[in-house]
Amino acid sequence: MHEDAARAFYAAVDEGAYxxxxxxxxxxxxxxxxxxxxxxxxxxxxxxxxxxxxxxxRHDIEAVYVGESELAVRGTLRDADDERLLKFVDVHEGEARISAITTYTTQVASRLTEQ
Known part of the structure; x- marks a missing residue:
């Protein structure tokens, strides 16, 4: 897994580039x-x-840790007003493309789960 793919993932999510x-x-x-x-x-x-x-x-990436077949991304998720929603660590798995992400957070912001 390459750091560029992980960064492109967050950019695509943030920009709505599906x-x-x-x-x-x-x-x-x-x-x-x-x-x-x-x-x-x-x-x-x-x-x-x-x-x-x-x-x-917006996902603000603070650090990327690269392993052999996975990498971890540490960052902060912010809303449109730049307020912090949560801190996260995502573990990305895969080779050429991302096959899985496991997310760990400090908390799940209530605004992210309300529907």
Missing amino acids: DQLEELLTPEFVHDRPDQTLRGREAFISFMRDERPLTET
Whole structure:
């Protein structure tokens, strides 16, 4: 897994660039996060595009730790007003494309789970 792919993932999410996001993920992509697990690239993209409570967010990446087949990204998720929603560590897995991300957070902000 390359750092560039991880950075491109956050940029695509933040910009709502779902075609670019699709290119970065394997069809079997799984996102395991504290509040839910999204299985499959299409389910993940659908959630990001149509279901997440806050779409105007920004991932500030503070550090990237690269391993052999995975990497970890530490950062802060901010809202449109630059308020901190949560701190996170995402562990990305995959080779040419991202096959899984496991998210660890300091807390799940209530505004991210309200629907």
